[in-house]
Amino acid sequence: MIKINYQELREAAEQATQDEWVAYILPGHNGIYPARTSEGRHCGYFIDWPGIDGQRNAGANARYIASIPPKVALALLAEIKCLEDTNIDAMCRIAELEKQCAEWERKALSNFEECAAMAERIEELQTNSAPGSFGIIGENIRTQDNRITSDPMFCVYQKREIVVDADYDYDRIVWVDEDGNEANKRQSRRLELLHENFREPPEKWRRVAVKDIDEFVTCCFTEQGCKDYLAANGHNLRLPFIYVKSGFRNAEYIGIRNWLAGIRIKGGE
Numbered sequence: 001m002i003k004i005n006y007q008e009l010r011e012a013a014e015q016a017t018q019d020e021w022v023a024y025i026l027p028g029h030n031g032i033y034p035a036r037t038s039e040g041r042h043c044g045y046f047i048d049w050p051g052i053d054g055q056r057n058a059g060a061n062a063r064y065i066a067s068i069p070p071k072v073a074l075a076l077l078a079e080i081k082c083l084e085d086t087n088i089d090a091m092c093r094i095a096e097l098e099k100q101c102a103e104w105e106r107k108a109l110s111n112f113e114e115c116a117a118m119a120e121r122i123e124e125l126q127t128n129s130a131p132g133s134f135g136i137i138g139e140n141i142r143t144q145d146n147r148i149t150s151d152p153m154f155c156v157y158q159k160r161e162i163v164v165d166a167d168y169d170y171d172r173i174v175w176v177d178e179d180g181n182e183a184n185k186r187q188s189r190r191l192e193l194l195h196e197n198f199r200e201p202p203e204k205w206r207r208v209a210v211k212d213i214d215e216f217v218t219c220c221f222t223e224q225g226c227k228d229y230l231a232a233n234g235h236n237l238r239l240p241f242i243y244v245k246s247g248f249r250n251a252e253y254i255g256i257r258n259w260l261a262g263i264r265i266k267g268g269e
Contacts, residue, residue, distance in 0.1 A: 123262065135265035140222040142261055151247035151254050154226045155219040159212045159239035166209035178204045212239075219245075221257055 146152045164170050175183040175191045183191060183205065194201045201207070217237060220226045226242045234240050247253040 138260045138263035147244045153245045154223045156217040157214045158237040160215040161210040164211045170209040171211045
């Protein structure tokens with residue numbers, strides 16, 4: 001690769017004849033090729049007599065030299081200097097940005113380490129201050145089957161019968177006496193036969209249509225909590241069952257649930 005001395009080239013171009021150059025090539029003439037400006041000022045001779053073999057390229061060489069007069073050379077040098085200045089500015093800017101990035105990375109790493117230490121400290125404080133039962137609840141929240149439900153809320157329901165219109169939807173027909181006692185199967189069969197044959201039943205009996213509805217009893221953060229509740233109080237409920245609802249968009253419930261899930265059992269991982 002040719003190393004160009006830009007300073008020497010600039011000084012030479014500044015001292016040479018300015019304006020555009022034109023190579024004068026006369027057909028049929030051999031010898032030297034002079035150059036003049038458009039105003040007729042003589043610039044010098046480009047090509048001496050090249051001999052018979054080189055005559056074909058002599059004109060092309062002369063035109064090439066004339067196409068790069070001092071004005072063009074100075075313009076190219078100015079453009080090169082502008083590009084070099086731009087590159088220097090860009091390199092300085094890149095170096096400055098690299099320095100800033102390094103500083104930001106250092107601060108980010110420091111902040112990350114501080115946050116990690118704070119998180120460990122918070123978890124330690126929560127573990128030490130929360131009752132042991134909270135740790136069990138947290139473990140169950142992390143490991144239980146959530147039934148493909150977002151922020152699940154496990155609820156205990158029971159079936160409760162309500163009186164409805166017999167002409168509409170109902171689950172069964174019952175006969176009750178004036179004290180609210182339900183007739184047994186034999187009594188119900190006899191009373192139903194009287195009703196079907198349009199005969200009046202004894203005055204103390206009344207025919208009632210009833211339907212089962214789901215009645216909410218309580219809810220827990222975990223399914224195990226519902227099972228523990230049923231083990232203690234299920235005998236007081238009618239046909240109890242566990243149903244899962246979602247705490248979606250319930251910020252208060254989700255916040256407490258997540259807090260419980262973060263509590264670890266002492267001695268556990």
